[in-house]
Amino acid sequence: MTMRSQQRTGRRYLAGLVIVFALVFFVVGTVGPAHRSPFYLAIVPVPAAIAAFLGWRAWNSKERSAVFSAAALVLLLVVLVFSHLLPRSHG
Secondary structure, eight states: OOHHHHHHHHHHHHHHHHHHHHHHHHHHHHHSGGGGSTTHHHHTHHHHHHHHHHHHHHHHOSSSHHHHHHHHHHHHHHHHHHHTTSOOOOO
């Protein structure tokens, strides 16, 4: 295996993890308490779809794969952190 093919394999592995994390983020957000939030659409399905799309772009990209993967992971992390600052619905 050449160095270039090893790098491509690593980038694909990272992109695959991003897609899996986006799906897990969506499932946990839908099953968990976030589905009762009035901000549900903004904090679960939209960021998960964007992250999955970025992961797909990373999977198909040759030059900017790491950039797409990193952007998707940062997006999910930022949404996760800031979603804890939103007001909670009691009910």
